Amino acid sequence: MCLSIPARIVSIDGIMAEVSAGGAIFKAGLHMIENAKVGDYILLHAGFAIQKISEKEAAETIKLFEEMNNSLNE
Amino acid sequence: MKYIDEYRNKDLVMKLTDLINKSVRRDYTFMEVCGGHTAAIHRFGITSLLPGNIKLISGPGCPVCVTGTDFIDKAIAYSKMEDVIITTFGDLIRVPGSASSLEKEKAAGADIRIVLSGLDALEIARINSEKKVIFLGIGFETTAPGTAVTIKLAEKDYIKNFFLLSAHKIMPPAMEAIIKEGVNLDGFICPGHVATITGSAVFNFIPEKFNLSCVITGFEPADILQSILMLIRQVNRNTPKVEIQYSRAVTVNGNSIAQRHLSEVFEPCNAQWRGFGVIPSSGLMLRKDFERFNVENNTPVRINFQEDNELCICGEILRGLKTPYDCPLFADICFPENPLGACMVSNEGSCNTYYKYRLTK
Secondary structure, eight states, X not given: OOOOEEEEEEEEETTEEEEEETTXXXXXXXXXXXXXXXXXXXXXXTTEEEEEOOHHHHHHHHHHHHHHHHHHHO | OTTTGGGSOXXXXXXXXXXXXXXXOSOEEEEXXXXXHHHHHXXXXXXXXXXXXXXXXXXXXXXXXXXXXXXXXXXXHHHTSTTEEEEEOGGGGGSOOSSOOHHHHHHTTOOEEEOSSHHHHHHHHHHOTTSEEEEEEOOOTTTHHHHHHHHHHHHHTTOTTEEEEEOOBOHHHHHHHHHXXXXXXXXXXXXXXHHHHHOGGGGTHHHHHHOOEXXXXXXXXXXXXXHHHHHHHHHHHTOOOEEESOTTTOOSSOOHHHHHHHHHHEEEEEEEETTTEEEEEEEEEXXXXXXXXXXXXXXOOOOOOOOOOTTOOHHHXXXXXXXXXXXXXXXXXXXXXXXXXXXXXXXXXXXXXXXXXXXXX
């Protein structure tokens, strides 16, 4: 139920957006996020964008994975 | 797809598994609270990658599973009224009530429609103004803000035939109930999408009051393995705290806009959880300003509630005390096609997940 999927905003019309996830287009209400732009990635849950996905933090997590990898090799 | 593939990378998964193997020093028991995590753990075969001394147990985070039989009975009673359309998320319609299910009532002719969002339910109300359209509001902090937005839109647009039957719930009180139950735990794999809304800080009481570790976790294999590693390290160092693994979606304070919608429309109330009974301040009810959307005020309904099948152990599974394998009904007479308990219905229910991915006892 709390399943949310990453989706990319493809168009915005007022408070509603069309988002693309895994090749399918869904409608998403933008009532809970600010400054949404076409191309942004959001988490889609039950017809609403519940958060913008942070590109910076995502990159940090991947970096952390790499550091863990290095610490393994030490 | 971006934000999925990189967290399913096989090399990365193997490296994290290797690190976990090198870090274990004792037995560990962690509970994944969220049904989405239960499903992901079994779907990706995470348990088969872990050393034998790490035990993962499922918690109460499947909203369909913890929704009481009386809620289903009420929804069925409303569905039998002439002028009513029931709108519901798909997971709920196969959950057995005392004597029937929404699916059976739909087959018998009741107007029950599956929606993906409260907004779809509101649209059905707009185009069926002669009917009462009742939205079955279930779900935790992730889902409830969407219902709040929907109710505010109904208010703004004077949609008088839209109503809510709410069983929305909040997660932290159930986690506290689990701890007080005495389930033997070292820490929690905390629900990532609940925390997207609430922020990680709502879980601070767990290390502070109960000395247990918490990691807010994403839903891909590398996310889950990294979180398990973070939990192991917390336990090894005896430094229980709340850490955020799922930082691309979760912050300490969460989504303040969603929280505002939620608190404008709902207030806490006591709520009935399957397996637990009533947990204080764990549910969400409409505030006075929005009370007219509460279908139970508008059209009270009587139900003949009967106890669940006495052999069904859904309740104990939801409290982390038993696994589906302990149930005499599991895969014997209880299947996804013929569910006797709620945990066999939802894709996030433990019984459904075990049946799908790990049938061998």
